[in-house]
């Protein structure tokens with residue numbers, strides 16, 4: 167069976183090895199430049215850090231004075247363990263399924279090239295139909311989301327170019343759902359990556375050494391483990407309306423690194439423990455940080471904040487908000503049921519929301535396995551075509567929101 171041109175372009179995008187830690191951003195920018203030329207979009211590429219381009223493809227609206235719409239996607243993808251893949255992860259192999267569809271297997275298929283390509287193809291379709299939209303669209307392709315966005319979106323939102331976009335609303339990535347609803351992420355949990363470092367007396371492992379570094383960390387670890395258990399219990403309780411809680415309702419704590427010692431019979435003079443904590447947006451971030459500081463002070467350790475995001479902006483999901491209302495109507499017309507949710511991890515949407523731009527994270531993959539960062543990541547051709555139709559409707563709807 168012949169391949170649809172949009173699917174062919176998706177395969178081409180997937181074959182560009184934008185894999186961390188050495189993404190082919192130059193190849194990706196060239197691909198995007200070609201798309202801009204073909205579709206008829208204005209093209210801009212700017213490197214806030216050398217070799218890490220932020221690419222913006224723009225389509226002017228009929229009322230360019232209105233705040234614009236950002237369609238954001240990151241171009242980088244996470245590394246692969248090639249030995250666990252059925253096909254080379256950057257070949258974008260097409261494999262027939264039993265029901266007459268095709269899987270396209272490649273790193274980045276779900277996270278998030280289906281989204282970036284979906285925007286491009288949707289705009290191509292709208293322009294081919296001769297449609298004009300009120301608001302200007304900016305298709306923003308950012309580098310380095312997979313390593314925190316510090317050299318990408320974080321710098322872009324601080325730039326003159328970003329201010330000039332006058333953005334009023336944004337779409338960004340979400341996550342597939344094995345169930346039927348469309349997960350719509352209107353906020354995210356804030357990363358709080360902490361390290362407690364303790365110092366103490368050293369000596370021979372056969373002696374009764376007092377005030378050792380490691381023993382200072384034990385009560386800190388215990389307190390955090392008690393907090394973790396309480397949050398787990400909360401996660402398992404239904405909400406007041408009877409619905410199931412998701413990770414966005416609780417603060418998770420994982421002990422991810424422990425370091426101390428050099429030899430079995432040497433009491434070490436320092437020890438450290440690291441936690442990956444994700445704070446739910448409804449908690450008081452500063453009170454939480456103060457509690458961590460008190461724990462450190464009480465037990466004679468030093469607290470280091472390795473990552474600490476202190477903005478808990480969430481985007482409106484009520485029918486009084488015109489962007490949400492337009493978005494929800496278009497989603498429903500496409501046959502999807504939106505399920506608003508807090509994203510459990512961190513995406514570039516946090517920079518947009520902090521900059522005052524409401525952002526919704528959506529990946530239009532329902533009844534689909536969650537394969538982001540996994541081996542044999544894939545989407546089917548019908549999912550790609552569905553995503554294009556989805557974005558054509560949703561983009562028209564949000565770009566036509568009047569003043």
Ligand SMILES: CSCC[C@H](NC(C)=O)C(=O)O
Pocket residue numbers: 311312313314315357473511512513
């Ligand atoms: C704090 S930067 C790390 C970003 C990463 N994002 C994702 C989506 O995995 C995370 O949440 O761990």
Ligand SMILES: [Zn+2]
Pocket residue numbers: 240277278311339
């Ligand atoms: Zn992603």
Ligand SMILES: [Zn+2]
Pocket residue numbers: 244277312538539
């Ligand atoms: Zn990712």
